[in-house]
Amino acid sequence: MDLVQLQRQLVEYRTSLYHEGFLDEQFTQLQELQDENNPDFVVEVVSLFFEDSERLLNELTKALEQQSIDFKRVDAHVHQLKGSSSSIGAQRVQKVCIAFRNYCEEQNVEGCLKCLQQVRHEYSLVKTKLESMFQLEQQILSAGGSIPM
Amino acid sequence: MGMPAQFHVLAVDDSLIDRKLIERLLKTSSYQVTAVDSGSKALEFLGLNDDNGDEDRDSSADADEQVGVNLIITDYCMPGMTGYDLLRRIKQSSSFKDIPVVIMSSENIPSRINRCLEDGAQDFFLKPVQLSDVNKLRPHLIKTHSNINKRKGMEDDIHSPVPDRTRPRYNELEVV
Numbered sequence: 439m440d441l442v443q444l445q446r447q448l449v450e451y452r453t454s455l456y457h458e459g460f461l462d463e464q465f466t467q468l469q470e471l472q473d474e475n476n477p478d479f480v481v482e483v484v485s486l487f488f489e490d491s492e493r494l495l496n497e498l499t500k501a502l503e504q505q506s507i508d509f510k511r512v513d514a515h516v517h518q519l520k521g522s523s524s525s526i527g528a529q530r531v532q533k534v535c536i537a538f539r540n541y542c543e544e545q546n547v548e549g550c551l552k553c554l555q556q557v558r559h560e561y562s563l564v565k566t567k568l569e570s571m572f573q574l575e576q577q578i579l580s581a582g583g584s585i586p587m
Numbered sequence: 588m589g590m591p592a593q594f595h596v597l598a599v600d601d602s603l604i605d606r607k608l609i610e611r612l613l614k615t616s617s618y619q620v621t622a623v624d625s626g627s628k629a630l631e632f633l634g635l636n637d638d639n640g641d642e643d644r645d646s647s648a649d650a651d652e653q654v655g656v657n658l659i660i661t662d663y664c665m666p667g668m669t670g671y672d673l674l675r676r677i678k679q680s681s682s683f684k685d686i687p688v689v690i691m692s693s694e695n696i697p698s699r700i701n702r703c704l705e706d707g708a709q710d711f712f713l714k715p716v717q718l719s720d721v722n723k724l725r726p727h728l729i730k731t732h733s734n735i736n737k738r739k740g741m742e743d744d745i746h747s748p749v750p751d752r753t754r755p756r757y758n759e760l761e762v763v
Contacts, residue, residue, distance in 0.1 A: 467715070467718070468608075470718070471608075471611045471612065479611060482607070483604060483607055483608065486603055486607065487604055490603065490604060517664070518602065520693070521602060521604075521605065521693050522602060522604045522605075525602075525604050525605055525715045526604065
């Protein structure tokens, strides 16, 4: 695939992520903060998000496996995940977190377990998509091109 | 000692992602940034004893110039010392009470926001913080800096405008 085609593919792919609600304008804000002096800013922040989310998902799984569930603790983890997903613009993850917090408040175990499953799913989707997007960007850069805005 | 070349912001947030973000936002706006992950680390940086606010290393008004912090921006929800607790400690300190403190929060809770503003917060930003929020900061810094210089009787390079305090405060207009 030639450079122009790659660039077009990237723009289309990125646009679809916004249309499908995987990303919101906060992600655009991140891209706007990247420049020649900080060329890896977006990848760095997103990598932090991946690490943090995986840690939180593990904590959530453990917390919800307990005999006697500490809903305050569960809520604290979800609050963190909601915050970080909001900070990078991972809109679908953030939305599940909002529902998740409501179930925590109600101390609804079923609801919490369902949300945990959903948030794992949404996280996995956005991770795959962002990784694909970064790969496309890398291909463009390796071909000597620049990333279209 | 002349005026600092750059404004120095102390950013406080327990989230690594948010620290990275606020740091980038502030540096993009040419601020010097120190980012810490807790209220107690912030107090430590300022040289304030964690247990007793006014047991400062240096209780004179020069303390803020020594550390050189022109603004503190802090998350509200943090384990241990909240951003609100930090705000109170700063405002109770003779050396640092004039440093503007901005609170950030992911939650839009009017009673929380009002309490912070009533207790001396300069402003309250909803997360995720935007570049437009950071751009609002500069007027606070210039005003505060020139106030500090005036207190010391120094000549100002910046001609400061009439302080807000002399203008009448208008309450929110009600729709009739």
